[in-house]
Amino acid sequence: MEANTRSTGRLPAAFLTPGSSSFVDFLSDYQPDLLPGNRKLPQVQGAIEAPHGTTIVAVTFPGGVVLAGDRRATMGNVIAQRDIEKVFPADEYSAVGIAGTAGLAVEMVKLFQLELEHFEKVEGAQLSLEGKANRLSTMIRSNLGMAMQGLAVVPLFAGFDVDRDKGRIFSYDVTGGRSEEHGYAATGSGSLFARGAMKKLYHRDLSEADATTLVIQALYDAADDDSATGGPDVARRIYPIVTVITEDGFRRLTDEESAGIARSILERRLEQPDGPRAELL
Amino acid sequence: MSTPFYVSPQQAMADRAEYARKGIARGRSLVVLQYADGIVFVGENPSRALHKFSEIYDRIGFAAAGKYNEYENLRIGGVRYADMRGYTYDRADVTARGLANVYAQTLGTIFSSAAEKPYEVELVVAEVGETADGDQIYRLPHDGSIVDEHGSVAVGGNAEQISSYLDQRHQDGMSLAEALKLAVQALSRDTNGTEREIPAERLEVAVLDRTRPQKRKFKRIVGRQLGRLLEADGASTEAESAVEEE
Numbered sequence: 001m002e003a004n005t006r007s008t009g010r011l012p013a014a015f016l017t018p019g020s021s022s023f024v025d026f027l028s029d030y031q032p033d034l035l036p037g038n039r040k041l042p043q044v045q046g047a048i049e050a051p052h053g054t055t056i057v058a059v060t061f062p063g064g065v066v067l068a069g070d071r072r073a074t075m076g077n078v079i080a081q082r083d084i085e086k087v088f089p090a091d092e093y094s095a096v097g098i099a100g101t102a103g104l105a106v107e108m109v110k111l112f113q114l115e116l117e118h119f120e121k122v123e124g125a126q127l128s129l130e131g132k133a134n135r136l137s138t139m140i141r142s143n144l145g146m147a148m149q150g151l152a153v154v155p156l157f158a159g160f161d162v163d164r165d166k167g168r169i170f171s172y173d174v175t176g177g178r179s180e181e182h183g184y185a186a187t188g189s190g191s192l193f194a195r196g197a198m199k200k201l202y203h204r205d206l207s208e209a210d211a212t213t214l215v216i217q218a219l220y221d222a223a224d225d226d227s228a229t230g231g232p233d234v235a236r237r238i239y240p241i242v243t244v245i246t247e248d249g250f251r252r253l254t255d256e257e258s259a260g261i262a263r264s265i266l267e268r269r270l271e272q273p274d275g276p277r278a279e280l281l
Numbered sequence: 282m283s284t285p286f287y288v289s290p291q292q293a294m295a296d297r298a299e300y301a302r303k304g305i306a307r308g309r310s311l312v313v314l315q316y317a318d319g320i321v322f323v324g325e326n327p328s329r330a331l332h333k334f335s336e337i338y339d340r341i342g343f344a345a346a347g348k349y350n351e352y353e354n355l356r357i358g359g360v361r362y363a364d365m366r367g368y369t370y371d372r373a374d375v376t377a378r379g380l381a382n383v384y385a386q387t388l389g390t391i392f393s394s395a396a397e398k399p400y401e402v403e404l405v406v407a408e409v410g411e412t413a414d415g416d417q418i419y420r421l422p423h424d425g426s427i428v429d430e431h432g433s434v435a436v437g438g439n440a441e442q443i444s445s446y447l448d449q450r451h452q453d454g455m456s457l458a459e460a461l462k463l464a465v466q467a468l469s470r471d472t473n474g475t476e477r478e479i480p481a482e483r484l485e486v487a488v489l490d491r492t493r494p495q496k497r498k499f500k501r502i503v504g505r506q507l508g509r510l511l512e513a514d515g516a517s518t519e520a521e522s523a524v525e526e527e
Contacts, residue, residue, distance in 0.1 A: 009382070010386040011355075011386075015358040016355070016358045027368075117497075124330075124332060
């Protein structure tokens, strides 16, 4: 048991008090110091150097949504990690991709996953997709103090809305502001370039296979122009992480699947380095 | 002022135990059985919403007989305990043994504290292992003791009779359909020996299935799936593959 079990070893009263189905709420009553947002921050001058995750992209297609991320983490001008994982399942029907300070982001995702699972176990039902998106908003907001010291976390949240029967994407800003994106979205340092690519390639009736190809194209374009975003690393066999969420739930493409798409894109780009061309008019 | 009567400690404890046992006996019994691929929970429960079985953590399930508000409190306490522990350490550090211990301490303290009324509940905490040898089932009676069970366990009103029925017939390595059938047969025997039919819609069934690819092994079996399993004959590989598909 945790710290204050008292002498008998029985469950502390806080555990047996009926109340919120939220794990974060429970933690803030019982051991507030364990919550990421409640830590005291030392005053420092300037930004702290810590690994940053870079580009995350998402695209909806009829029947679901695809969320993908590159594999690079940078610390200033140094590549901190080549094979970082930045896209995680949040629960059966949603996923979250993170850009920003990697350490804090991974902790936030861990707590977010737990929050959804805890609610599901206590209530015996899943939160609505909007509900999940709002919980994530609250967590980002609690990180505002860190964000103001340069340690921001800006995730992209995507999921399959079982009630509306379609894939949806939510993007966030550092203050926890949440907005629903239609069609496609990107976050992180390479997001401008990725968004430009997706704008030209996206259309309403993409198949699942089209959508997975589209996100890797967009990540390729982001890596092309943004030094902090990593492209497919053929020599080390490190390829983007691509996840698909449909009515059947969350699925992460295997390394082979992702490598297959990345390689065929690479093949084409040997002849056409800027990628597929859109119509002029 | 009247002088209170002297009640011997033995008598006081016996009275409290009697009180708790009567409360538990009022509810319907439920059974927990090991089968080849995990652990199955079977109980009679007319309600679709108020569950007797639920998920505590990845490999840990919870079953309770007795007073709803009391075991629901303990269940939520257990979920909080498990999630808290998994959050501060690691998911692998949440074990049924640890949880059963905390439940036993909790029930034991409440049972022997004069300031509180004893809880009218009997719990089962089960954890599915990588193999059948790793399965753990703990029964937690109202007074804070722990019983480490193997094969099958019954709690609730008619528990003793059902237990002995199960003990004679349960075998290791039963298929899910066989285990489910045995459980239903055991539950449908009344105290006076007569049998009655329990329709599928009054059954609550859940499994901890070690073959599930997800890390969370708990799953409820409902509707058509349950119907198929109940209809399946003896060696019912067909019905089980149907379960895996869904």
